[in-house]
Amino acid sequence: MKLDARIFIAGLLVLASTVHYGLVQARPIDEVTDSGYITIFVYQDYAPYSFEDESGELKGIDVDIAKHFAESLGVELRFLVRGADENVDDDLRVNLWKGDLIHRKVADVMMHVPYDRELDTRNEFIVLMSPYFLEEMAVVTDTAVLPKLETFGRFMNKPIAVEVDTAGDFFLSNAFRGALHQSIRRGRTFDEVIDLYKNGDVPAAMGSKAQTQWIANQSPDVESKIFQPPMPGIVRKSWPVGIGIKHDSRDLGYALTDVAFGLIQSGEMEAIAQKYGVSFTAPEY
C-alpha cells in the first residue's frame, strides 16, 4: 500500500509539471477504457516479435497482437518500447509497476513475458497471464556447409553466431565445459548476428526458433535449414510466453486473455506468425 501511494504521488507530480508522458500507473480495465488508450510494452530491437522496419514503423508478432488487444477494447494503442534489463524480473519492475528512474513511465501490459510459476511468485506486484506463444531454442544452418546438424559437437571446428548475453550465448559458452569458446561469434545486437550469417561469415546461428526462422528469411542467398539437436545442460528447450499485468489490474488481464485465446482458436495467431515467416506453436494450457 505504501509503495502504491508513493508511485501515485510521483504520478501527480509528473502531471503537475509540463512533462506529458501520460499516467504513470498501470491501470485496471475501467480506467483504460475510460481514458481511451492503452499502453503496451514491447522489447526494442527484438525481431521478429517487435522491431522497427526501415521506415521506422514498429512491426512484429507482439506488435500485431497488441493491436488486437487495443482494438478489442476500442481504445487507442500506445507503445512503450525499451531494451531489456539484466533479467525479466527487472523488466517487470521497470516497465510495469515501479517505472524507470527518470521518467517514471510504465505500461498497462507487458508483452513476451515467460509464463512461469516461479517468475510469477517472486514478483509480487505483477501477475502473468495469457500464454500465447511457445518459444523453442533452435539453430539455423547454411546447408551448403552444414546440411545436417545432429549435435553441437559440429561447432568444435565451425563458427556459430549468437547475440551476446542471451540464452543461446549462455548455452554455447557452457556447452561441453567451454569447449566451443573459440567458435562462438557474439553479435552485440541481433542485427549483427543476422549480418554474420547473411554474409557467410558463419554457417550457423542460434536463438529462439522464431529468431532463427527470421534469420533464414533475411538471408535469401543462403539455403537455410532449422535444427533442434540435443542441448545438454540447457535451462529450458522450450517455454510459453504470455503477458504481464499489474496485480491490481487482473480484470484487464482476463479480458486480454480472452482476446489472445480467440486469436489462437480462429487461426489468426498463426496468420500473424506466418506474416513474419515464423511457424506458430500454441502453448499448452
Add this chain to the structure above:
Amino acid sequence: MNKTHKILAVASAIAFATGLSSQAHADVGVADIVGDQATTQDIVSYGLGPRGQRYSPLSIINKDNIKNLFPVWSFSFGGEKQRGQESQPLIKDGVMYVTGSYSRMWAIDIASGEELWQYDARLPEGILPCCDVVNRGAAILGDKVFFGTLDAKIVALDKDTGKVVWRKTIADFEAGYSYTAAPLIVPTDAHGPLILTGNSGGEFGVVGEVQARNPETGDLVWTRPVIEGHMGTLNGEETTMTGETNESWPGDMWKNGGGAPWLGGTYDPESKLAYFGTGNPAPWNSYLRPGDNKWTSSRVAINPENGEIEWGFQTTPHDGWDYDGVNEFVTFDMEKDGKTIQAGATADRNGFFYILDRNNGDFISATPFVKNITWAKGIDENGRPIWDPENRPGDPAESADGKKGKSIFAVPSFLGGKNWMPMAYSQDSKLFYIPSNEWGMDIWNEPVTYKKGAAYLGAGFTIKPIFDDYIGSLKAVDPTSGEIKWEYKNKAPLWGGVLTTGGGLVFTGTPEGFLKAFDEETGEELWKFQTGTGIVSSPITWEQDGEQYITIVTGWGGAVPLWGGEVAKFVSYLNQGGSVWTFKIPEQLASK
C-alpha cells in the same frame, strides 16, 4: 601545524603577488588545478587536489572551536527530483558550482546563498541507469565548467552564465552507457590541458574506456580502452592495443568484456600519471571466462601525453563476486623504515587496502579494512588474492537440473567493503580515513531466470549485515602497517566521502542525515549537525574573506536503497531531500 602555516603563507603570498582578491573573477588555469590543495581559497578539482587526498591545510576551524560551527545557509535543489546527491561542489571567486541528481548543475553566490544560474540537461527517454540518477561533480578550467550527464554526454558551460559552450558524446546511451563521475583535468606538454573521462554501464556489451578531450573544443585527443585486445587512438589514428588479444580472455569475450572506469580518475603531479579504477568483467558468471580478464577490477596508470597504459594492477583477477574495482587511487608520500616511498593507496571493493608504488604499480602491501572477509584468505607477496574456492559462487551450469544451486556467503557484499565514496588522507596524522561497510552476501544459482523473454541460468543474491547493530564503519588506517587506529560505527551503511583538515578534524556524512566531525587521532565525535535527509556526498572546506567554510550536499539515495533484503531494515525509514548546506563559525563566536 608548522607545515600548514607555511602552505598558507605561500598561498597568500601568491595571492598578493598576482593582485588577486576574492572578488576578482579570474579564469582557472591548469596550474591552479595541479596546486589546488595548497590554495585554500578555492576548490578547482574533485578531491581537493588531483591526487584526491581530500585534505585541506586549513585550521581556522579546529578541535577547540568546532562546537561553534553553525549553518550559514541552505540551498534547495527544488523540483520533485529528490534522489541521491553524491556531488562534491567546486569553489571559485566566491561562487559554488554544484551538480545534482538528474544531470543538473547550479552556480550559487556563496556570500548570500542565492542561485546565480541553473542548468538542466534534457534527458532522453530510454536511459536506464542501473544505480540511481546521481552525479558526482564538475571540473573547471578557463571560463568553463564541465560535467557529465546520464545520457553519456559531457557538457561544457560558461561558468558565469551557465550557457552551453559545447556538448559531446562519450558513448551511446542506447547501448547501455551512462556517465556520473566528475571529469579530471590534467596538464600535458603535447596537448596542453586535457579533460579525462571514463564511462559507465553495467550491461554486458560495454567496454571500459578512458577518453581525453581538448577542454576548449571538446574534441577527442586520445582514447584508451581498458580491456585487452582493443585499440587505443591518438589524434584520430589507431595507436597501440591494450595488452594482447586472448592473453587473459577466452574466444571473443574480450569484445564485450566490461571493465567500465565509471568513477573517474586521479592524477599525480610528480609521476605525471592519471590513475583510473576499472569495473568488473562481464558476463557475471566467472566460469564462462577462464583467465584473469584484464584489465577489469584493476587500477591502470595512463600517461596523459599519449594515452598509453604505463602499468596496471589487478586487485580481483577473474572476479566472480562483482568486486567492481573502480575505487580511487590516492597518491601520497609514505615514510617507512626511514625511507620516503612514492606511494598510492586504494581501498578496494574486495575489502583489502592496497599500497602500490605510484610510479610503476609495484605491490607494497595489502591489508583487510573490513572484518570477516571470506572470498580470499589473504593477499600473497605478489599482490594476488589467495582465493578460497569454497567461497566462489557456484557454476550455474551445475544447477541446470532445475534445482536451486548451492549457496555461498561472501564477504564483502557486491556493494563492497568500500563503494564509490572517496576516502581521505591527512598530511598531519599520516592516516587514511576509509568510509567502509561491514556486510556480506548470500549467492546461489537460480534454477531458471529469464532474460529478454528467454530462459537463462542466473544467480540470486541477497545482502546481509554481518553485525546486528551497524553496517557503516569509518576507519582510520595507518598505511605503513595496515593497522586500524580507530573506528566509528554507524547503523546505516556509509555512502559518503570523507574530508580531513589541518585543524585535526575528519568530516563525513551519514545516511541518517548527520554531518559529523571526528578527532583525527582518536575518532572521538566532536560535532554533528542534522541536515534533514541522508548524506551520500563528499564534504569540502575552503577559506573566504578570512573565514573557513564547510559545505556538504545532502539528499538520500544512491545504490543502497535500490537493494532490498535485510539492509532495507537499516535504511527504509530514511527520507529523501536535495540541498546544499554551508557552515562557518559565526563572527560573534569566531574570537573564541
